[in-house]
Amino acid sequence: MSLEEESPTTSTTKTEQATGTPELRVEGISKQFGRILAVDEVSLEVRSGNIFALVGDNGAGKSTLMNILSGVHQPTKGNLYKGGEEVSFTNPSEARAKGIETVYQDLALMDDLDIGTNIFMGQFPKRGIGPIKFIDWETTYKRAEHIIADRLGRNIDIKTEVEFLSGGQRQLVAIGRALAFDPDVIILDEPTSALSVDATRLVQDTLNTLAESGITIIIVSHNIESVLTHADRIGVLFQGSLVDTYIPSETGLEELNEVMTTGFSSS
Amino acid sequence: MSTTESLLGIASADRDDIILTVLDNMIWPILAVVILGIFLTVPQTFRNAQAIRLILWGAVPIGLLVLAESLCLLSGHFDLSIGSIAGFSAMFTGMVLGTCPSCWGLTTNPWIGFGLIFLIGGSVGFINGVMIGKVGLNPFLQTLAFLIIFQGAKTAMQTQPVTGLPSTYTQVGASPVFAIAVFLSMFLLLGFILKYTTFGQAVYALGSSKKSAREVGIDTERLIIAVYTMSGLLSALAGLMLTGFVGVVPPLIGEGLVFQAFAGAVIGGISLFGGRGMITGALGGVILIQVVQSALNNSPAVGATQIQMVNGIVLLVAILLYSTQEKIRARILASGSV
Numbered sequence: 001m002s003l004e005e006e007s008p009t010t011s012t013t014k015t016e017q018a019t020g021t022p023e024l025r026v027e028g029i030s031k032q033f034g035r036i037l038a039v040d041e042v043s044l045e046v047r048s049g050n051i052f053a054l055v056g057d058n059g060a061g062k063s064t065l066m067n068i069l070s071g072v073h074q075p076t077k078g079n080l081y082k083g084g085e086e087v088s089f090t091n092p093s094e095a096r097a098k099g100i101e102t103v104y105q106d107l108a109l110m111d112d113l114d115i116g117t118n119i120f121m122g123q124f125p126k127r128g129i130g131p132i133k134f135i136d137w138e139t140t141y142k143r144a145e146h147i148i149a150d151r152l153g154r155n156i157d158i159k160t161e162v163e164f165l166s167g168g169q170r171q172l173v174a175i176g177r178a179l180a181f182d183p184d185v186i187i188l189d190e191p192t193s194a195l196s197v198d199a200t201r202l203v204q205d206t207l208n209t210l211a212e213s214g215i216t217i218i219i220v221s222h223n224i225e226s227v228l229t230h231a232d233r234i235g236v237l238f239q240g241s242l243v244d245t246y247i248p249s250e251t252g253l254e255e256l257n258e259v260m261t262t263g264f265s266s267s
Numbered sequence: 268m269s270t271t272e273s274l275l276g277i278a279s280a281d282r283d284d285i286i287l288t289v290l291d292n293m294i295w296p297i298l299a300v301v302i303l304g305i306f307l308t309v310p311q312t313f314r315n316a317q318a319i320r321l322i323l324w325g326a327v328p329i330g331l332l333v334l335a336e337s338l339c340l341l342s343g344h345f346d347l348s349i350g351s352i353a354g355f356s357a358m359f360t361g362m363v364l365g366t367c368p369s370c371w372g373l374t375t376n377p378w379i380g381f382g383l384i385f386l387i388g389g390s391v392g393f394i395n396g397v398m399i400g401k402v403g404l405n406p407f408l409q410t411l412a413f414l415i416i417f418q419g420a421k422t423a424m425q426t427q428p429v430t431g432l433p434s435t436y437t438q439v440g441a442s443p444v445f446a447i448a449v450f451l452s453m454f455l456l457l458g459f460i461l462k463y464t465t466f467g468q469a470v471y472a473l474g475s476s477k478k479s480a481r482e483v484g485i486d487t488e489r490l491i492i493a494v495y496t497m498s499g500l501l502s503a504l505a506g507l508m509l510t511g512f513v514g515v516v517p518p519l520i521g522e523g524l525v526f527q528a529f530a531g532a533v534i535g536g537i538s539l540f541g542g543r544g545m546i547t548g549a550l551g552g553v554i555l556i557q558v559v560q561s562a563l564n565n566s567p568a569v570g571a572t573q574i575q576m577v578n579g580i581v582l583l584v585a586i587l588l589y590s591t592q593e594k595i596r597a598r599i600l601a602s603g604s605v
Contacts, residue, residue, distance in 0.1 A: 104482060106482075107479075108476075108479040108482035109476070110471070110472045110475035110476050110542065111475055111542075112475040113471055113475055113542070117468065117471075121472055121480075121483050121485075122469070122484045124465060124468065134464060135468065137463075
């Protein structure tokens with residue numbers, strides 16, 4: 001079912017709303033590229049401290065919607081609300097300033113540089129006299145250590161170069177960089193694709209921990225199985241429209257797969 | 268995993284860590300071995316303090332070009348035109364300041380000369396940066412074109428040594444102590460910039476992954492322009508030092524130096540693919556190149572006509588060393604023991 005004709009607060013879900021207050025709300029968002037309507041009147045809300053998975057097949061519009069939320073694209077029409085306040089972003093920096101961080105699929109890591117440098121690249125703590133400031137490496141590594149050890153609960157030497165890390169650890173460093181900006185919302189694009197089973201579990205556990213600490217997580221994925229176990233809600237996109245949102249415990253892989261590939265559920 | 272296996276694993280990781288550290292600082296043991304070898308075979312190279320000072324003084328222009336090349340290499344680019352920029356900027360400024368019959372002799376004010384040589388070097392570097400960063404030209408083709416253009420322009424301007432330069436202008440490179448001090452200051456300054464500024468770390472980020480650097484908010488186009496502009500300025504400074512070293516502007520000034528600069532940077536551990544390397548290593552590379560050069564000049568076994576060939580062999584050895592280093596690193600990474 002499409003949400004085109006419904007307000008986000010009354011969006012059709014199978015059961016009761018998930019807990020938490022609305023952190024991010026999308027109202028009638030559309031995005032047109034020339035003659036192509038990539039996102040069509042999508043309305044949804046994501047509650048604070050929840051893990052919301054946005055799934056869909058290739059071309060369903062999930063990447064476009066993600067880019068709208070992260071400030072890469074501007075919607076053709078519709079409104080975006082963050083913590084109840086209407087917001088609009090013309091670039092990712094503005095989204096970042098409003099507490100929305102994005103971890104892209106390629107992770108944007110610099111393999112030759114160490115974990116601490118990767119986490120704080122472009123936002124190094126500095127010290128100096130007056131306007132003359134230099135990178136404070138001691139504080140940089142201390143804060144990176146805090147993020148990796150305390151917030152992500154991992155024991156990795158922050159002076160290790162990223163090229164030495166496993167796929168799961170690389171994902172954690174990318175999440176660590178997002179955390180360095182102290183965000184309310186983290187959007188992750190395909191966070192577990194190409195990861196081993198163990199690495200997937202590592203990333204999922206980390207996302208659960210972050211959600212428990214109050215951070216809102218949005219996962220964009222084409223792999224329903226990977227999000228079914230730990231998302232609080234799953235929104236399925238089909239050909240640019242949001243078909244419905246589901247609570248994982250009340251649906252199944254078969255139904256979601258059917259919705260994702262056909263745009264409707266026969267059950 | 269048993270305790271023994273676990274201990275073996277840790278020992279293996281430690282061993283690999285040590286190997287990687289040695290690989291990253293390979294220049295210093297190589298330098299020690301080369302100096303020892305020269306000491307034994309061509310001892311007159313280090314016959315007295317004067318000779319050692321001459322080696323260091325002679326290292327100044329090539330050292331500045333190694334700095335320029337290292338900066339470009341760290342950013343994942345390279346610059347074939349550094350020697351030509353050094354030569355052209357020095358020749359043009361020499362023509363403006365010189366009093367020789369074929370010189371233009373527009374002024375004798377050395378300060379205009381200082382301004383002009385850096386203006387030319389910086390401008391050519393800036394254009395390199397714009398063409399590569401903004402227009403998107405391949406760095407090899409762009410800087411090769413400028414190598415040829417500015418070498419040709421230099422020859423078109425003058426084929427005789429440019430003389431009659433103001434003494435204040437030549438004094439910068441003519442005083443060994445001052446020249447060496449400038450050279451070391453530039454190394455310290457660039458080393459500090461690369462380590463302690465956002466710009467320096469952005470250069471490493473760009474060299475490691477241009478796409479990732481862009482995604483974390485680095486303006487890669489402006490950064491590339493800045494890198495090439497700095498490379499041009501350092502090349503101009505090398506041209507000024509070359510002028511002072513000889514006391515005139517020789518017609519072949521700057522020619523062939525790019526290969527030595529490459530060799531110095533690569534032997535010093537600066538990655539050919541960017542993002543990796545320390546400026547202290549490049550300093551070691553400069554000293555190595557200059558010591559070898561000096562030994563060749565002092566060796567009765569090597570004639571002046573053979574030096575260029577030996578320089579080529581040194582460059583080949585540097586590339587082979589780098590290639591071996593990369594293979595060992597890749598093998599350690601693939602083993603996953605670190």
